[in-house]
Amino acid sequence: MILQCNPKAGYLAHKKEIDEACLRVLDSGWYILGGECLAFENEYSKFNQTEFALGVANGTDALELALRAIGITAGDQVVTVSHTAVATVSAISRVGAEPVFVDVLDDYTLDPEQLETVLKQIDAKAVIVVHLYGQPADMGLIMPIAKQFNVPVIEDCAQAHGALINNKKVGSFGIVGCFSFYPTKNLGGIGDGGMLVTSNKEVYEAAKVIRQYGWKERYISEVQGINSRLDELQAAILRIKLKYLQQSNQQRQKLAQFYFDNLFDTHLFLPAKRSGTEHVFHQFVVRTQNRDYLQSRLSEKQIATAVHYPKPVHQQPAYNDPKYCPLPLVNTERLCSQILSLPMYPELSENEVAAVSDAVNSILY
Numbered sequence: 001m002i003l004q005c006n007p008k009a010g011y012l013a014h015k016k017e018i019d020e021a022c023l024r025v026l027d028s029g030w031y032i033l034g035g036e037c038l039a040f041e042n043e044y045s046k047f048n049q050t051e052f053a054l055g056v057a058n059g060t061d062a063l064e065l066a067l068r069a070i071g072i073t074a075g076d077q078v079v080t081v082s083h084t085a086v087a088t089v090s091a092i093s094r095v096g097a098e099p100v101f102v103d104v105l106d107d108y109t110l111d112p113e114q115l116e117t118v119l120k121q122i123d124a125k126a127v128i129v130v131h132l133y134g135q136p137a138d139m140g141l142i143m144p145i146a147k148q149f150n151v152p153v154i155e156d157c158a159q160a161h162g163a164l165i166n167n168k169k170v171g172s173f174g175i176v177g178c179f180s181f182y183p184t185k186n187l188g189g190i191g192d193g194g195m196l197v198t199s200n201k202e203v204y205e206a207a208k209v210i211r212q213y214g215w216k217e218r219y220i221s222e223v224q225g226i227n228s229r230l231d232e233l234q235a236a237i238l239r240i241k242l243k244y245l246q247q248s249n250q251q252r253q254k255l256a257q258f259y260f261d262n263l264f265d266t267h268l269f270l271p272a273k274r275s276g277t278e279h280v281f282h283q284f285v286v287r288t289q290n291r292d293y294l295q296s297r298l299s300e301k302q303i304a305t306a307v308h309y310p311k312p313v314h315q316q317p318a319y320n321d322p323k324y325c326p327l328p329l330v331n332t333e334r335l336c337s338q339i340l341s342l343p344m345y346p347e348l349s350e351n352e353v354a355a356v357s358d359a360v361n362s363i364l365y
């Protein structure tokens with residue numbers, strides 16, 4: 001069986017170091033918000049070219065805290081994409097705000113032209129840009145548009161740890177960047193975890209207070225906060241994984257190139273690579289009219305694939321409200337019936353990529 005993703009392989013690749021780190025934490029007697037979390041925050045802010053980083057319980061919380069820290073409240077409109085993990089949108093609704101969806105381009109990232117059209121129509125209070133599948137969105141176009149309308153940009157980098165635009169890390173363009181450390185992510189823990197990065201001190205401090213019950217001083221809540229702490233075990237494990245992130249992203253890029261070289265079927269639409277950007281291939285997503293057929297034939301050949309995601313958020317029961325969609329989402333609705341995520345993780349072998357490519361080529365011809 002060729003797996004679509006394989007978080008256990010990511011553990012086994014560094015088992016000795018990870019086991020030692022876990023024992024160190026267990027022996028320390030300090031399990032929440034201690035030295036490991038602080039050290040990881042410092043290391044991650046350096047890595048991500050931002051002044052501050054704040055460890056939180058998961059990526060959805062990172063987005064919620066980011067929204068609250070920049071002052072988004074009930075009834076505010078927040079522009080984002082519908083072609084994303086539902087978590088992007090659930091963070092918006094958790095603060096009582098309303099999502100306003102715009103379409104995506106053929107590379108699955110936010111369409112800057114539609115953003116401009118929508119910002120002319122509504123009084124949006126923020127934009128959440130998603131760097132989906134490891135592909136950086138076009139921040140060179142998006143940031144000036146948002147600036148023109150004076151709307152802060154939050155970057156959802158849950159699938160794009162280490163991705164670059166002109167050598168600048170995603171998460172350092174907008175006012176806040178949000179990451180998830182869900183086990184299958186490019187930087188994945190062995191449990192839940194998340195991080196918020198920013199170079200804005202006020203935003204950092206506001207988020208830090210909300211992270212723990214609204215406390216500035218212990219047991220005194222200045223604001224109505226939540227509990228969203230990154231635990232010491234995850235932080236210790238993630239510090240080790242961070243040391244190898246660049247290497248594992250390069251391995252993903254190498255495997256992606258292997259797919260590009262071996263998938264010769266002309267009916268397949270392969271991932272776009274925008275010049276000046278470094279895609280980190282959280283997923284390798286192809287497109288075909290015969291998606292369901294391709295997926296079931298691959299499954300018969302013991303090759304696992306996935307669909308990220310089968311239903312756009314605006315068509316899901318919880319978010320199916322016409323007021324969230326001022327413009328038709330033509331690309332979003334077209335793409336989701338055609339996309340297929342092929343196996344992709346750093347420990348996948350070139351032989352396995354060759355086997356997947358041969359299988360795809362033979363099924364579609």
Ligand SMILES: Cc1ncc(COP(=O)(O)O)c(C=O)c1O
Nearest residue numbers: 058059060085087088158180182
């Ligand atoms: C694009 C995107 N945003 C947000 C999240 C939320 O992260 P988490 O699952 O850690 O809450 C995820 C992960 O599932 C994601 O893929």
